[in-house]
Amino acid sequence: MNRTNPKKFRVKSFGCQMNVYDGERMSEMLVDQGMSNADEGEDADLVVLNTCHIREKAAEKVYSDIGRLRGKDGKSPMIAVAGCVAQAEGKEISRRAPSVDIVVGPQAYHRLPELIDRAKSGKKALDTDMPANSKFDVLPGRKKQARPTAFLTVQEGCDKFCTYCVVPYTRGAEISRPWSDLIAEAQALVDGGVKEITLLGQNVNAWSSNDDTGKKQGLDGLIRRLNEIDGLERIRYTTSHANDMTDALIAAHGDVPKLMPYLHLPVQSGSDPILKAMNRSHSAEEYLKILRRIRDVRPDIAISGDFIVGFPGETDADFEETLSVVREANYAQAYSFKYSPRPGTPAAVMENQIPPEVTNERLQRLQALLNEQQYDFNKQALGRQTDILLERNGKLDGQLVGKTPWLQSVHIIAPELAIGDMVDVTIESAGPNSLQGKLTQREAA
Template sequence: MKKYHIITYGCQTNHSDSERISSVLEDMGYSFVEDKYNADLVVINSCSIRQSAVNRIYGQIENIKNGKVIVTGCILKRDGKKLSKKADLILDTKDLLAWPEIIDGLNKKDLDNYFKIKPKNQGGLTALIPIMTGCNNFCSYCVVPYTRGRELSRPLDDIIEEVRLANEKGNKEVWLLGQNVNSYKGKDSKGKEVNFCQLIKEVEKVPGNFWIRFTSSHPKDFSDELIEIIKGSEKITKYLHLPVQSGDDEILERMNRPYKISDYKKFVQKIKKELPDLTLSTDVIVGFPKETEEQFQKTADLFREIPYDMAYISKYSPRPGTPSFKLKDDISNVEKERRWTIINEILMKNNQQRNKFLINKTVEALIEKEKDGFIIGKTKEYKSIKVKGPRSLVGNFVKIKVNKSLSWGLEGDLTN
């Protein structure tokens, strides 16, 4: 039997794509192996968001001596041309239906579009379910609109069916994925347009005991209605990823982020008023071209004002083909590192304070694994937590009284 291995870089959407790639390859007769050096076919599902990620892909290709190598995922045309000299094939996930014919001369006519491909059940407790692909926002630093194309929303019924199947397989949480889930505009079986609020209400109706998470959201599209839906739901978790990117209006304008920082702050205040226990995470870029010390300090002040629990802090990396690539990358790597460190230190302090706030409170958690005598999981608010308990509780929802704040999360005791 032919063997395959998949290496996945990047966001949860890429990981969701990899599950569908696995499904197609296994339909073709391939079996998965853990060792990439023992595979006949190695698929590298790539990310071109930062140059460092592209460099890692080159390194992976160089290391694979025996199997054929396919590179897919978020690839800029410029990177694709260079990679094609080293990889055996460069394929687009949007053309996944044609992969069998390209790879083995097979033609899978029973699959009528990418979203119809059922993902391989990778086991575990979490189902990654794409509700859309592409992006229409064209942030000046971002390659996604060029690698994944314009927004395309998945039909409502297809999403609901995948959620139902995930629940039947034993998944205890579903992640609804999109570059900007709030701009979802799918259609129901009658051809009527459905927005994200309507979609998430329908997902809630699927029978079963499971949590609903979603990512990512764009500040310009997040609605008051969605806040009310989250507030009134037992299934939707109290976790929100709301990228800000910078605390300075001029930098936001150069990034083509169409909101003012004052509006972002007001919206966060509104969310926190309605959902005080909500865990808030964000994305931020330091060292964007022409970012002055004063402008950077506005970002630092934003982190002091808004107690983010988590953040993905990026040092600006110019990507060919994006508008910001034309700007001079005039902030040194040393200065970018300094700014990154300042934001990270503020974030760690905020996180520790937020975790201490939870001491003596009872939280609900989904237990994911057992390690070193502890069972470990995530709370409904997406906080890591560990507790002494039997391995048999892995895969179950439990109630835990928090008794300790750790640098990375929480510790507690099981309650009755």
């Protein structure tokens, strides 16, 4: 059926920070096309489901959302499915969900305006190509931002081929965006009101490019250059791979003032046989050695990690090795998941798949230890004076929520302040997931 020109849109992003970034860029592109973002509770003429394929049943959740979008008497908004599920299951989505008008992969969403034009004429629009020309070359420039924090994708794709992961198949090979483009986008974000930038990549510390003088730079060089931007207060990066933690990047944690004392460095398992089966290409001890070196240059750094429990072949002894790594690493926070087979990955057809009841019991034990460590880390902040960047309103009157340099959420009552303010606070209480603080009283000079 023919459709009218959509005027109001909504982008719903799932999963990783890179999807959040992609969702923001799609929104900016649609605004550039003359559309406006639908307000909360307002009907949208176009809904973009920006999907993630990492977790189990991701595709089923997409179909559930599509079903909810179908209106009575067959009336519904124009529906676009974007992201990694679109890339992995594009033709199946078109076959199984006829109400979907557009299917577009994560490397082709810059073509969304053309696909909308095609869909308006009643034709199905499918684009899951991975074009040689970068989508970043045709996306609109960054404008004023609604929040004081922003993501900046510097690297996409993955060449590591961990046996459980679909990213190399849905995002493609590793590519690094050019130095000059990133400096320009970072400056535009700061000019638009951003005070904190998080650099993103599937393997963000694999980023490399030649700088303006032709010298090859790694992520540490980019961070050092961003450190020079006036108005930028904080720099973070995620997600890293242990094999790409260079000496220079480790050193940057000790001597770049705006690089925050927080590192997300996944290990996935503490067992060397399981790490080998995962194709992680590092041992548990090599991973722990990196953490020791980082703590040597930045003793107060907060370490975060990722874990997969119940990987095929994982024995009780393997799992105990994971708990041992967790105890030595002493995480400020970490993310842990049950292994779920992703179609098309080597691990999905491995022997010795672990029974769900075993995986569940192991996950509960692991999460209990990780939660205990996170609570202990938060309690160490009691009485500390630190700066926080206010990011959003809290649930109480006059309450604002900001983040410490260590990425902890702090709630304060300060009706006279505003989102985007950087303020000094004293931490008064600590919970498992957040802190309470008050504005620090400074003595008169």
